[in-house]
Amino acid sequence: MLIAALRRVLLSVITLVMLAVFIFIATEIMPGDALDVSLSADEIAMIPPERLAKMKQDLGLDRPAHERLLAFLNGAITLDFGKTLISKTPVSAIIGYPLRNSLILAGAVLLIAIPLALAIGIAAAFWKGRAVDHLVSTGSIIGYSIPEFVIGTILVMLFAVAWPIFPATITASTRDPALTLLASSPLAVATVLIGSIAYLARLLRTGMVDALASDFVERLRLTGIPEWRIVFLHALPAAVVPSLTALALYAASLVSGIVVVELVFAYPGLGQELVRGVTRREVHVVQAIALCSAAVVVALNLLADLAILMLDPRTRRA
Amino acid sequence: MVQPASEPIIRCSGLSIGYVDGIGATTRVVDHVSFLLEPGHSIGIVGESGSGKSTLARALLGYLRGGGRFLGGQLEIDGVEVTSAATASIRALRGLRVAMVPQNPLASLTYHIPVGRQVEEVLRARRGLLRLEAEQRTVALFSEMGLPDPEIIGRRFAHQLSGGQRQRVVIAAALACDPALLVLDEPTTALDKTTEAQVLELVQRLRSQRGTALVLVTHDLNVVADTCERVIVMKDGCIVEQGPVTTVFRRPSVDYTKTLLDASLDLTGDAPSANTLADVLVNAEKLSFSYGTGGWFKRPQRQARPTLDRVDLALGRGEVLGVIGESGSGKTTLGLILAGLLASDQGALALEGHSIAMVAGKRRPEMRRRIQMVFQDPLSSLNPRQTVLAAVMRPLRLFFGLNRNAAREKAASLLSDLGLGPEYLDRYPRQLSGGQQQRVAIARAFAAEPDVLICDEITSALDASVAGQVLEELNAMRRRHGTSVILITHDLAVIWRMASRVMVLKDGIVIEAGSTGDVFAAPKDPYTAALLSSATRVKRLNEEPTPSSLINEIAHVA
Numbered sequence: 054m055l056i057a058a059l060r061r062v063l064l065s066v067i068t069l070v071m072l073a074v075f076i077f078i079a080t081e082i083m084p085g086d087a088l089d090v091s092l093s094a095d096e097i098a099m100i101p102p103e104r105l106a107k108m109k110q111d112l113g114l115d116r117p118a119h120e121r122l123l124a125f126l127n128g129a130i131t132l133d134f135g136k137t138l139i140s141k142t143p144v145s146a147i148i149g150y151p152l153r154n155s156l157i158l159a160g161a162v163l164l165i166a167i168p169l170a171l172a173i174g175i176a177a178a179f180w181k182g183r184a185v186d187h188l189v190s191t192g193s194i195i196g197y198s199i200p201e202f203v204i205g206t207i208l209v210m211l212f213a214v215a216w217p218i219f220p221a222t223i224t225a226s227t228r229d230p231a232l233t234l235l236a237s238s239p240l241a242v243a244t245v246l247i248g249s250i251a252y253l254a255r256l257l258r259t260g261m262v263d264a265l266a267s268d269f270v271e272r273l274r275l276t277g278i279p280e281w282r283i284v285f286l287h288a289l290p291a292a293v294v295p296s297l298t299a300l301a302l303y304a305a306s307l308v309s310g311i312v313v314v315e316l317v318f319a320y321p322g323l324g325q326e327l328v329r330g331v332t333r334r335e336v337h338v339v340q341a342i343a344l345c346s347a348a349v350v351v352a353l354n355l356l357a358d359l360a361i362l363m364l365d366p367r368t369r370r371a
Numbered sequence: 372m373v374q375p376a377s378e379p380i381i382r383c384s385g386l387s388i389g390y391v392d393g394i395g396a397t398t399r400v401v402d403h404v405s406f407l408l409e410p411g412h413s414i415g416i417v418g419e420s421g422s423g424k425s426t427l428a429r430a431l432l433g434y435l436r437g438g439g440r441f442l443g444g445q446l447e448i449d450g451v452e453v454t455s456a457a458t459a460s461i462r463a464l465r466g467l468r469v470a471m472v473p474q475n476p477l478a479s480l481t482y483h484i485p486v487g488r489q490v491e492e493v494l495r496a497r498r499g500l501l502r503l504e505a506e507q508r509t510v511a512l513f514s515e516m517g518l519p520d521p522e523i524i525g526r527r528f529a530h531q532l533s534g535g536q537r538q539r540v541v542i543a544a545a546l547a548c549d550p551a552l553l554v555l556d557e558p559t560t561a562l563d564k565t566t567e568a569q570v571l572e573l574v575q576r577l578r579s580q581r582g583t584a585l586v587l588v589t590h591d592l593n594v595v596a597d598t599c600e601r602v603i604v605m606k607d608g609c610i611v612e613q614g615p616v617t618t619v620f621r622r623p624s625v626d627y628t629k630t631l632l633d634a635s636l637d638l639t640g641d642a643p644s645a646n647t648l649a650d651v652l653v654n655a656e657k658l659s660f661s662y663g664t665g666g667w668f669k670r671p672q673r674q675a676r677p678t679l680d681r682v683d684l685a686l687g688r689g690e691v692l693g694v695i696g697e698s699g700s701g702k703t704t705l706g707l708i709l710a711g712l713l714a715s716d717q718g719a720l721a722l723e724g725h726s727i728a729m730v731a732g733k734r735r736p737e738m739r740r741r742i743q744m745v746f747q748d749p750l751s752s753l754n755p756r757q758t759v760l761a762a763v764m765r766p767l768r769l770f771f772g773l774n775r776n777a778a779r780e781k782a783a784s785l786l787s788d789l790g791l792g793p794e795y796l797d798r799y800p801r802q803l804s805g806g807q808q809q810r811v812a813i814a815r816a817f818a819a820e821p822d823v824l825i826c827d828e829i830t831s832a833l834d835a836s837v838a839g840q841v842l843e844e845l846n847a848m849r850r851r852h853g854t855s856v857i858l859i860t861h862d863l864a865v866i867w868r869m870a871s872r873v874m875v876l877k878d879g880i881v882i883e884a885g886s887t888g889d890v891f892a893a894p895k896d897p898y899t900a901a902l903l904s905s906a907t908r909v910k911r912l913n914e915e916p917t918p919s920s921l922i923n924e925i926a927h928v929a
């Protein structure tokens with residue numbers, strides 16, 4: 054058990070290093086260096102050659118690629134992603150709060166979505182083929198397939214314009230405490246929540262339908278074991294195990310991927326910062342955000358793997 | 372526990388059960404079934420797949436699978452009319468008065484809960500025992516079931532137990548509340564022969580000690596022969612024959628029962644004579660195979676015990692060589708190596724004295740043509756998008772370069788030799804029955820005019836009566852074409868009927884080989900003897916009055 058867990062931790066670390074190398078290659082070794090990327094051709098033409106060489110030296114661009122890779126990896130470990138090209142502020146200072154804010158939003162959504170989706174998914178699977186199930190199936194397809202910006206816009210029109218009880222955009226600033234931030238962004242949370250519940254409820258319904266159709270459930274029913282014990286003690290863990298990996302990926306996508314919602318509501322998260330970094334051609338910012346997102350994916354996957362190890366004894370061998 | 376003998380525990384009269392599908396059509400799977408079972412007595416329900424026996428077994432616990440409906444008749448279990456009773460009173464029966472031992476013990480135990488806790492759960496939920504009492508009772512039950520180290524076993528998960536141990540745990544869970552009726556659904560299909568004998572002995576012992584009435588549902592007439600007093604033979608949802616086991620098995624009154632008896636037990640008559648091996652066609656030496664394990668971060672290692680361990684084999688021209696063994700004995704691996712689908716780790720393979728490559732891809736087309744194989748599952752070995760005709764024509768065109776018309780004619784004649792008329796030529800595999808699919812696969816193999824045909828469990832996916840016909844046709848075909856056959860099977864009756872020589876595999880090693888008559892008459896190895904005696908119980912029923920003495924004999928041998 055312990056060895057199996059350690060193996061997975063080691064694999065995660067290796068994955069992360071490989072991802073870091075890949076991100077570095079993708080952003081730095083591709084044709085053109087950081088200066089070419091961050092400045093337009095006209096700007097470069099305007100700068101005197103000596104100054105350009107000085108700038109390259111300051112940024113360390115004159116060193117060979119493998120040295121820069123080592124420096125990048127070293128920086129990633131110490132959370133020092135270098136300075137921005139233009140304003141010379143440390144990258145970690147720029148993305149620190151947006152990263153926290155994205156984690157807050159995703160965490161709040163999951164905290165509400167997971168229990169609700171569990172309840173909905175279990176109910177739909179238990180009454181499979183009945184009215185509840187049809188309602189859930191139809192509802193979740195609609196909820197999951199409408200783009201978030203449409204849901205967001207509808208919510209704003211309903212609850213901020215027609216019936217102004219919530220603010221349309223977020224008034225809190227980047228460095229406000231977590232609760233202040235959440236309290237000022239109920240519509241952003243609700244928008245992400247609708248899609249999340251729809252997706253997770255479908256996921257859990259499928260897992261639960263399979264679990265309830267298994268032979269051990271039939272044996273328990275034929276032994277007269279109370280239905281609640283069968284559903285919650287026997288079938289539920291068996292339904293959750295195959296859903297965990299998908300759940301982890303979904304959670305990770307919430308942290309790094311709700312760019313649209315952040316833009317619609319002006320939520321000060323990682324997505325907004327990424328968009329800003331790309332438009333301002335801040336290579337180091339983009340690298341750092343990419344690496345953070347990757348780290349979140351890897352970490353959540355690791356958590357899912359460890360949870361599966363705990364829930365499914367069959368995976369514990371080696 | 373035991374009620375007055377006058378009050379039956381099962382009173383079933385005119386019972387009909389059907390399944391309603393999505394569009395509201397009803398398929399009747401149990402049709403006007405009537406029988407009685409007195410407390411403490413035992414009855415076997417036999418039939419082929421689709422005979423409705425499993426539906427009937429579950430109905431005895433007032434349980435129907437999704438879409439199931441009682442269509443008529445009465446079914447009274449321990450005084451409760453389950454066709455009309457309220458859910459609560461049916462639930463009160465289950466576990467306490469009637470219990471079920473399901474078919475697949477591994478899938479029937481919750482994989483993420485230790486097995487001991489699952490038996491404790493029955494005692495706590497159904498009997499209201501406290502935790503400590505339930506724990507003690509479970510340990511006692513486990514030792515009554517003959518499980519070694521009951522406390523330690525109880526803390527294990529289902530996948531950590533052997534097949535026999537799992538079956539004992541499931542039986543313990545069923546018997547936890549001391550029910551008056553125990554229903555066993557194919558209790559031995561997942562077990563090997565040695566374990567099967569031990570589990571059946573346990574069931575017998577429990578019945579005599581506890582006075583539990585027994586319903587045993589199975590397709591294996593041998594199991595019924597030594598476990599039950601009475602037998603019901605079912606076909607297409609109807610009871611075609613019922614009565615005392617000795618009467619029904621000795622003097623079956625219905626043809627269908629005779630077919631079942633013939634197919635599964637008949638070792639009468641003479642086995643084909645063993646011709647001396649003057650003309651050796653295939654010679655194999657020291658065939659061995661181990662499945663490797665390991666991956667990127669683990670040193671690849673070979674499994675401790677090879678699947679196949681230095682097996683020698685000689686096949687004479689025109690003869691049928693039987694290869695027999697239980698699942699896991701390596702017999703399928705042997706077949707795959709001979710067909711060139713797996714490469715042996717060592718050893719050599721020769722056809723007519725000429726060495727041939729281990730892998731089919733490296734053999735010359737002529738060599739590939741001369742060795743053909745028929746697989747266990749006909750549906751997955753036929754291309755679903757190829758018609759019957761196309762499947763059989765392909766080898767004809769590939770190996771003999773026949774033009775379309777000639778190939779078509781030849782294919783049609785091969786298929787008609789196997790009893791498939793012209794109306795089947797343009798059908799797809801899915802539109803055929805299992806027996807017809809296997810006939811197509813056999814025709815396709817014979818189309819290559821092979822010298823050697825490897826048949827791997829070709830009848831085990833078929834019902835007994837169909838299996839008999841397919842074997843007859845195969846026998847006729849191989850005589851006509853002079854083909855040598857390697858017949859891989861776990862069914863001794865098949866070997867007896869067709870093979871002149873037999874080799875017995877166990878754990879990848881040949882433990883016995885010789886002419887079929889000699890091996891069956893006087894097995895030298897105790898394992899072969901156990902295989903034989905468990906397959907011939909019905910036959911011995913005709914000679915010996917007490918079936919129980921046989922069980923002891925098997926248990927002894929094992």
